[in-house]
Amino acid sequence: MDEAGRDAISLHELVLENGxxxxxxxWRIRYALAHKGLAFESRPVGFTGIPKLFGGRFKTVPILQxxxxxxxESWKIAAYLDRAFPERPLFSHPAEHAMVQLMDAWFSAEILxxxxxxxxxxxxxxxxxxxxxxxxxxxxxxxxxxxxEEVAADxxxxxxxxxxxxxxLRAQLAQHPFxxxxxxxxxxYIALGAFHWVASCSTLPLLAGTDSALRGWLERGFDLYGxxxxxxxxxxxxx
Amino acid sequence: MDEAGRDAISLHELVLENGxxxxxxxWRIRYALAHKGLAFESRPVGFTGIPKLFGGRFKTVPILQxxxxxxxESWKIAAYLDRAFPERPLFSHPAEHAMVQLMDAWFSAEILxxxxxxxxxxxxxxxxxxxxxxxxxxxxxxxxxxxxEEVAADxxxxxxxxxxxxxxLRAQLAQHPFxxxxxxxxxxYIALGAFHWVASCSTLPLLAGTDSALRGWLERGFDLYGxxxxxxxxxxxxx
Numbered sequence: 001m002d003e004a005g006r007d008a009i010s011l012h013e014l015v016l017e018n019g020x021x022x023x024x025x026x027w028r029i030r031y032a033l034a035h036k037g038l039a040f041e042s043r044p045v046g047f048t049g050i051p052k053l054f055g056g057r058f059k060t061v062p063i064l065q066x067x068x069x070x071x072x073e074s075w076k077i078a079a080y081l082d083r084a085f086p087e088r089p090l091f092s093h094p095a096e097h098a099m100v101q102l103m104d105a106w107f108s109a110e111i112l113x114x115x116x117x118x119x120x121x122x123x124x125x126x127x128x129x130x131x132x133x134x135x136x137x138x139x140x141x142x143x144x145x146x147x148x149e150e151v152a153a154d155x156x157x158x159x160x161x162x163x164x165x166x167x168x169l170r171a172q173l174a175q176h177p178f179x180x181x182x183x184x185x186x187x188x189y190i191a192l193g194a195f196h197w198v199a200s201c202s203t204l205p206l207l208a209g210t211d212s213a214l215r216g217w218l219e220r221g222f223d224l225y226g227x228x229x230x231x232x233x234x235x236x237x238x239x
Numbered sequence: 240m241d242e243a244g245r246d247a248i249s250l251h252e253l254v255l256e257n258g259x260x261x262x263x264x265x266w267r268i269r270y271a272l273a274h275k276g277l278a279f280e281s282r283p284v285g286f287t288g289i290p291k292l293f294g295g296r297f298k299t300v301p302i303l304q305x306x307x308x309x310x311x312e313s314w315k316i317a318a319y320l321d322r323a324f325p326e327r328p329l330f331s332h333p334a335e336h337a338m339v340q341l342m343d344a345w346f347s348a349e350i351l352x353x354x355x356x357x358x359x360x361x362x363x364x365x366x367x368x369x370x371x372x373x374x375x376x377x378x379x380x381x382x383x384x385x386x387x388e389e390v391a392a393d394x395x396x397x398x399x400x401x402x403x404x405x406x407x408l409r410a411q412l413a414q415h416p417f418x419x420x421x422x423x424x425x426x427x428y429i430a431l432g433a434f435h436w437v438a439s440c441s442t443l444p445l446l447a448g449t450d451s452a453l454r455g456w457l458e459r460g461f462d463l464y465g466x467x468x469x470x471x472x473x474x475x476x477x478x
Contacts, residue, residue: 092331092332092334092335093331093332093334093335094420094421095331095332095335095419095420095422095424096331096332096334096335096338097420098411098415098417098418098419098420098424099335099338099339099341099342099418099419099424099426100338101411101414101415102338102342102407102408102411102418102426103338103341103342103345105406105407105408105410105411106342106345106349106407109406109407109410110345110349167344167348168341168344168345168348169341169344171344171348172337172340172341172344175340176337176340178337179337179338179341180334180337180338181333181334181336181337182333183334185334185337185338187338187341
């Protein structure tokens with residue numbers, strides 16, 4: 001390990017009222033750090049706390065500090081971690097990196113977008129009280145001016161399309177224990193991060209009880225690296 | 240190159256009335272062979288000719304022959320090619336292989352499925368006359384008993400959803416010249432194969448004239464390996 005490698009790492013994480021890390025993008029980096037066996041200090045922050053950090057330099061979490069290096073955006077942080085800590089690489093080859101970016105583009109468009117519409121009111125209700133007004137106004141603007149309650153009103157009718165859109169994960173998991181094959185890779189961390197996000201706040205189980213392909217993978221994923229993501233605050237993902 | 244490597248390679252390809260190779264799965268293997276710099280002899284076959292080959296052993300093309308080895312299914316053929324011809328590998332690492340399988344699962348569910356509904360009548364009309372009755376009855380059965388003409392009737396209203404579903408490709412191509420990054424990989428060949436299929440028979444341009452991200456990549460993709468897929472029988476993909 002080089003000089004830089006010995007410096008402490010800290011991670012600014014978006015937390016809910018109950019203290020649980022909730023951002024799907026932060027979870028990607030939590031898994032990336034665990035993948036590399038890197039310890040880090042957690043720095044909890046709420047939505048309205050982010051602009052108060054580092055003179056307002058960042059608008060989103062995760063924010064990673066490593067010695068003098070401070071950076072945000074999960075893809076940039078992942079690339080930095082592979083440069084600073086080349087052992088146990090997150091990406092075996094530039095083509096694997098490109099393929100996971102393509103997976104992320106699909107996952108954001110077809111899965112995360114649907115999850116937002118179904119869980120946005122649950123997220124609101126689970127955030128720290130001081131974050132709720134900001135969360136509501138920023139999200140209602142993004143959702144075309146609808147009240148969060150209006151967006152949530154038809155959420156049960158939207159669930160089947162989300163479940164169907166998860167089909168490619170099921171197809172992959174019929175062939176391999178992880179999305180990355182025999183071992184988990186960054187695609188697993190992207191997808192697991194989204195399920196952690198939902199499990200942090202959900203009042204509507206996302207998956208059918210019979211969805212054994214996803215259940216098996218989620219159990220394996222949550223168990224990774226000593227099960228650092230498991231805790232009793234997680235709400236059921238299965239009906 | 241080993242003993243096996245010196246044997247001739249032949250590829251059974253599904254062809255249309257005009258003689259053009261049309262199967263998206265065959266195109267994957269045409270690109271895979273070109274990627275490796277392997278020459279092959281083309282063996283054209285129509286839909287109803289497949290069961291007459293090799294004593295009815297195979298139901299689908301591509302079928303690859305290499306010396307005594309005869310095998311079908313594009314993923315199996317791709318894996319065989321990397322074993323028999325390890326130079327210029329299709330997959331740099333098992334994780335890249337797994338990621339392309341996941342891309343294929345997404346692409347089949349969200350893209351190919353929509354393309355079938357839009358172009359199935361065009362494909363029918365372009366097949367060899369002796370294949371049309373079989374093609375019609377097998378596809379009408381798969382499409383829930385609707386006549387191909389009924390399926391095609393609303394195809395223009397289905398086009399916007401297909402164009403939107405191609406968003407992940409555009410996002411990737413905003414960052415890299417190919418889906419695989421700086422160089423094309425098997426994900427490019429999967430996607431290019433689908434566009435070759437459509438270009439073989441389309442009477443309805445798939446893409447908007449303003450879709451420059453996809454246009455640039457398609458031009459680069461069709462130019463690969465001496466532009467072996469380009470020919471005057473291709474129909475316009477852009478409005």
